[in-house]
Amino acid sequence: MSHVIQDRPVRSATPATLTRGGLPRWAPAGIAALSAALGCGIGLAADLHSKVQWGLLAAILFVLITYTASSVVENRRQAKDRVATSMVWVCFVLAVVPLLSLIWTTVSRGLKVLDAYFLTHSMKGVVGFQPGGGVYHALLGTIEQVLLATLIAAPIGLLTAVYLVEYGRGSLAKAVTFFVDVMTGIPSIVAGLFILTTWNLMLGFGPSGFAGSMALAILMMPVVVRSTEEMLKLVPNELREASLALGVPKWRTILKVVLPTAIGGIATGVMLAVARITGETAPIMLLVFGSQLINNNPFEGAQSSLPLYIWEQYKVGSADSYDRAWAAALVLIAFVMILNLVARGIARWKAPKTGR
Amino acid sequence: MSFTPTQIDTAPPVSRSEQSTGRAGDKIFSGLSKGSGILLLVIMASIAAFLTYRAVLALSKNEGNFLTTFDWNASANPPVFGIAVLLFGTVVSSIIAMVIAVPVAVGIALFISHYAPRRLAGPLAYVVDLLAAVPSIIYGIWGALFLVPQLGGLNLWLDEYFGWTYVFDKTQVGVARSLFTVGILLAIMILPIVTSVSREVFRQVPRMNEEAALALGATRWEVVRMAVLPFGRSGVISASMLGLGRALGETMAVATVLSPSFLISLHVLNPGGGTFAQNIAAKFDEANEFGRDALIASGLVLFLLTLLVNGAARFIIARHKEFSGANA
Numbered sequence: 001m002s003h004v005i006q007d008r009p010v011r012s013a014t015p016a017t018l019t020r021g022g023l024p025r026w027a028p029a030g031i032a033a034l035s036a037a038l039g040c041g042i043g044l045a046a047d048l049h050s051k052v053q054w055g056l057l058a059a060i061l062f063v064l065i066t067y068t069a070s071s072v073v074e075n076r077r078q079a080k081d082r083v084a085t086s087m088v089w090v091c092f093v094l095a096v097v098p099l100l101s102l103i104w105t106t107v108s109r110g111l112k113v114l115d116a117y118f119l120t121h122s123m124k125g126v127v128g129f130q131p132g133g134g135v136y137h138a139l140l141g142t143i144e145q146v147l148l149a150t151l152i153a154a155p156i157g158l159l160t161a162v163y164l165v166e167y168g169r170g171s172l173a174k175a176v177t178f179f180v181d182v183m184t185g186i187p188s189i190v191a192g193l194f195i196l197t198t199w200n201l202m203l204g205f206g207p208s209g210f211a212g213s214m215a216l217a218i219l220m221m222p223v224v225v226r227s228t229e230e231m232l233k234l235v236p237n238e239l240r241e242a243s244l245a246l247g248v249p250k251w252r253t254i255l256k257v258v259l260p261t262a263i264g265g266i267a268t269g270v271m272l273a274v275a276r277i278t279g280e281t282a283p284i285m286l287l288v289f290g291s292q293l294i295n296n297n298p299f300e301g302a303q304s305s306l307p308l309y310i311w312e313q314y315k316v317g318s319a320d321s322y323d324r325a326w327a328a329a330l331v332l333i334a335f336v337m338i339l340n341l342v343a344r345g346i347a348r349w350k351a352p353k354t355g356r
Numbered sequence: 357m358s359f360t361p362t363q364i365d366t367a368p369p370v371s372r373s374e375q376s377t378g379r380a381g382d383k384i385f386s387g388l389s390k391g392s393g394i395l396l397l398v399i400m401a402s403i404a405a406f407l408t409y410r411a412v413l414a415l416s417k418n419e420g421n422f423l424t425t426f427d428w429n430a431s432a433n434p435p436v437f438g439i440a441v442l443l444f445g446t447v448v449s450s451i452i453a454m455v456i457a458v459p460v461a462v463g464i465a466l467f468i469s470h471y472a473p474r475r476l477a478g479p480l481a482y483v484v485d486l487l488a489a490v491p492s493i494i495y496g497i498w499g500a501l502f503l504v505p506q507l508g509g510l511n512l513w514l515d516e517y518f519g520w521t522y523v524f525d526k527t528q529v530g531v532a533r534s535l536f537t538v539g540i541l542l543a544i545m546i547l548p549i550v551t552s553v554s555r556e557v558f559r560q561v562p563r564m565n566e567e568a569a570l571a572l573g574a575t576r577w578e579v580v581r582m583a584v585l586p587f588g589r590s591g592v593i594s595a596s597m598l599g600l601g602r603a604l605g606e607t608m609a610v611a612t613v614l615s616p617s618f619l620i621s622l623h624v625l626n627p628g629g630g631t632f633a634q635n636i637a638a639k640f641d642e643a644n645e646f647g648r649d650a651l652i653a654s655g656l657v658l659f660l661l662t663l664l665v666n667g668a669a670r671f672i673i674a675r676h677k678e679f680s681g682a683n684a
Contacts, residue, residue: 091463185666187605251385279491
């Protein structure tokens with residue numbers, strides 16, 4: 001086939017026809033700037049006081065101008081293509097704007113009261129609508145509860161993943177896989193209600209950090225199972241076969257060969273799961289109850305936690321409590337983001353060699 | 357390359373089954389891991405069982421109709437409560453969230469998989485994943501203290517120009533603590549999950565199909581419309597249902613933004629309404645023991661609802677094994 005074409009090189013078409021009528025390369029950027037300016041201008045002129053409206057106007061203008069310009073200069077198919085491209089860009093901006101706004105709001109408002117005092121003092125003796133007080137008791141509570149939850153959920157999740165990848169055959173494995181998936185979608189408040197019915201109402205225990213940890217563990221398990229399972233599947237079969245061929249029993253093969261190979265990914269998965277449950281408020285609200293005081297013991301008595309603290313301060317509803325809520329939100333977001341970054345760092349650093 | 361098969365033949369036959377399964381370690385370890393798997397199933401079963409048990413206790417004493425009563429006085433004597441308003445609010449706010457989030461999420465997924473400059477795509481995917489990591493309570497206070505004031509103008513504008521649609525008719529004065537605002541906030545919150553599953557699917561579109569379309573002179577949009585979207589349709593549907601499951605069960609973001617009331621109104625811009633999770637969060641502190649049972653009953657309905665939606669999503673994913681949307 002190819003040499004036939006080589007024999008008769010086609011040079012008849014003039015290159016000019018291929019590019020005629022095209023918009024210049026800088027057109028999308030130019031139109032974006034133009035519509036942003038127009039959006040702000042119309043917003044100012046028509047006295048729309050919400051920035052959300054300005055943005056939406058600019059986005060609509062951007063799509064419209066792109067379509068008109070392209071259908072005038074180019075053809076309709078190109079115009080449709082450009083509209084699709086600009087819509088996709090608009091979608092992306094729509095997703096990034098809330099994230100930026102959220103992070104900017106949290107950081108700018110949170111830095112107002114966030115200092116060493118805030119991090120090292122509890123709310124003992126502080127009236128809700130007055131300034132002062134801190135987040136120490138909540139931070140402590142969060143760390144203890146999350147640690148306990150991880151201690152419960154990580155081994156169970158890990159073993160379940162090992163079962164699914166290394167042992168699981170037949171209908172039991174299928175059922176476990178399906179219900180792990182479904183379990184991922186359990187609303188956090190339902191997990192809280194479950195522990196409430198069993199631990200508190202049936203067994204008669206009072207609110208404690210540990211009760212909250214159990215609910216968090218339920219939320220954490222399926223996430224750990226899923227990510228560990230994916231990682232174990234990435235371990236090349238040759239490693240298992242080599243180990244088994246040397247006469248190593250299966251359980252030692254799993255412990256000494258399979259798990260160490262995938263340890264980076266597993267650690268990442270566990271940390272991402274930790275990051276996810278750190279921000280859970282609803283079960284903590286039902287089970288840990290909240291406290292203004294420092295309580296070191298997660299097994300006895302009410303504790304606080306960062307998300308719950310934010311919720312309490314929000315409910316007080318004064319300017320000072322809002323300041324505290326934002327500062328606590330900043331601490332929480334920093335905590336979660338650091339966990340995320342470290343987790344992804346580990347994933348990159350210890351990525352299993354897939355033999356490709 | 358010479359080897360002697362005779363040596364192997366003369367070796368005494370080793371009973372394989374004795375060696376590998378006879379060891380205690382193997383039995384213990386496989387038992388442990390199997391046990392954990394069974395434990396997960398037991399947890400799921402007991403969630404359903406215990407919630408049902410308490411819910412039955414609550415329902416037996418309910419003076420109102422559980423499905424149609426527009427009220428929640430479970431701690432009163434006699435207790436009167438019903439889930440009509442909660443079911444309505446949960447479904448409506450989730451539908452609003454879906455209507456906004458799914459097209460945008462598909463757009464972002466396309467952007468990352470097909471439109472973004474390759475060097476940007478990785479970091480962009482990461483940024484979208486970060487959205488998922490933000491705790492819901494922070495979305496909640498951001499929504500209540502930042503988004504609600506910002507949406508006031510948009511609400512008035514929608515009321516003025518689209519009031520004739522009935523849905524956007526704002527008949528009550530008040531800040532935008534409405535189901536509509538909740539829907540927008542939920543949409544922002546479920547964007548990452550819908551995006552990441554859709555992105556995975558779009559990435560698995562056979563390269564040949566796309567290149568064939570391009571070779572026939574298709575524009576990029578035509579490639580997306582004719583090769584990418586048809587391939588990814590079921591994946592997008594299941595991604596949306598996963599997002600729906602999240603939206604249905606969201607507690608804190610709704611509890612902070614919504615100003616609850618026990619009225620059913622299709623005027624989504626009016627403040628008021630309620631959802632299952634929000635109602636549990638709001639009523640829990642003041643509930644007596646029976647009131648808690650009633651809240652547990654509503655939690656059971658929520659549990660079944662999310663179970664249904666998530667199960668359906670996973671079923672669709674499992675039927676189309678060619679993409680691994682399940683690992684999102």
